[in-house]
Amino acid sequence: MAKQKKQPRPKAVTPKGFRDYFGAEVTRRADMLARIARIYHRYGFDALETSGVETVEALGKFLPDVDRPNEGVFAWEEDGDWLALRYDMTAPLARVAAQYRNDLPSPYRRYAMGPVWRNEKPGPGRFRQFYQCDADTVGSASMAADAEICAMLSDVFEDLGLGGDYIIRVNNRKVLNGVMEVAGIGGPEHEAERGIVLRAIDKLDRLGEDGVRALLGEGRKDDSGDFTKGAGLGDEQADVVMGFMGALGSDGAATLANLDGLVADSEVGREGVDELRQIADLLAAQGYGPDRIVIDPSVVRGLGYYTGPVYEAELTFEVTDEKGRPRQFGSVAGGGRYDDLVKRFTGQEVPATGVSIGVDRLLAALTMKGRFDDAEDGPVVVTVMDKSRLAAYQAMVSDLRKADIRAELYLGNPKNFGNQLKYCDKRGAPFAIIQGEDEAARGVVQIKDLKLGARLASELSHEEWRDQPAQFECRLEDMVSEIKARLG
């Protein structure tokens, strides 16, 4: 028979833009989600879990093959209908709010957490699947709903041990729109210009004043030679916008006064400033000072669907990446008011506001900050010196587990005892239990402190180390209490 044609082996790779999470990465995230959920819950929000898949129609926005093929969502056709993985949890909420509007209380307050998927170019720290943790209030137009979201965000960061390391910035779309009215680009015919202006403002921290001014005018050529078309504003118009970005005062009252002056000629602008003032008052009354939450005119939050207050949380500590370069974390949470989202389904105006925490980015930030230095301890490993006594070893494991000590029997090939200890090292096991014929006859076990042994290895000579200074003997019936005492 002819040689079997070599079947190409499948490549064991994670698809581009996706990643695998091991051990502590999983438990840390679960822990963080639980902490956030507890606070959301304390604020009166109800848990909601919706399906990961939605109809494209319900998600709205990007229709594959129509608007922008291959952009945005993972979508496929089923029996003539287009389905897609959710790309955020706000669109599904709008769907739920519309679908169950007769049964849900109003306002409806819910929190949701889970993975979302976006089919776009991945970047450093940017994946095509990531976790979000959202809280939204649907059916309340009160600024108190917005203020409490900001307060709750602040509570979350405090609970995560980030006190002093974050700042929550608040702005209002109506103020932005008012400023653009004053600048003479208020009408519907200036939609494109307004978009460019908003994006330019959003880039202030990265491009600086000159860069933003270039984008407000003719455009900007960046270092890579790429040209970005500007809004084409005249100098006076650009001055108005630049003045707006400089409106950040020494305190909230000063900022509001500056904004008052800038939007005096615009009704929507005045409305926006008034809303900001309400939020500031509500937060002040609860004791959330400017060290945690500030009014900042440069917050824009993309283009999206925001119609009123917008908020953004940023971590303020400096952090260095693997290569030792200083790196800044962008926003780790953001949100705002979106009064038109449910209207798509019902035709009725339903005011809503909410926030989304980017859990993975927050975790990455905390990891880089060195918050999770200590590697997670592995289980206590009971080694197999004598294959015929497996049952006795298994009983030891069972005793340890009953005492709530993480433990396991060595299940590999026991032929080479050295390999068992190497396995213990790889697992990060704190202790190894050893019992050979000799110990079994005397009713004792050897407890080897692997961490201590590793430390001693660098201090002692090979011979001294070989004498097992990190190992001690105890009676079998004392094994559990000895281990327990040492694990603290």
Next chain:
RNA sequence: GCCGCCUUAGCUCAGUUGGUUAGAGCGCCUGAUUGUGGAUCAGGAGGUCCCCCGUUCGAGCCGGGGAGGUGGUACCA
């Protein structure tokens, strides 16, 4: 999407004007040591030099195209 840089062993990388059998360190496996994890010593496995086409007697190296990665930039619900 646009611009730059990069791609050689599991990892980090060297590789001369284009010349025989492509190397190192680390890691891994085996043994010295079948009752002891580090260290040391001896040995071993591991390669489509990213892919395709071209130039050449001869290409890891030169030319063209493509893919992947990476850093900017654009977009971002």
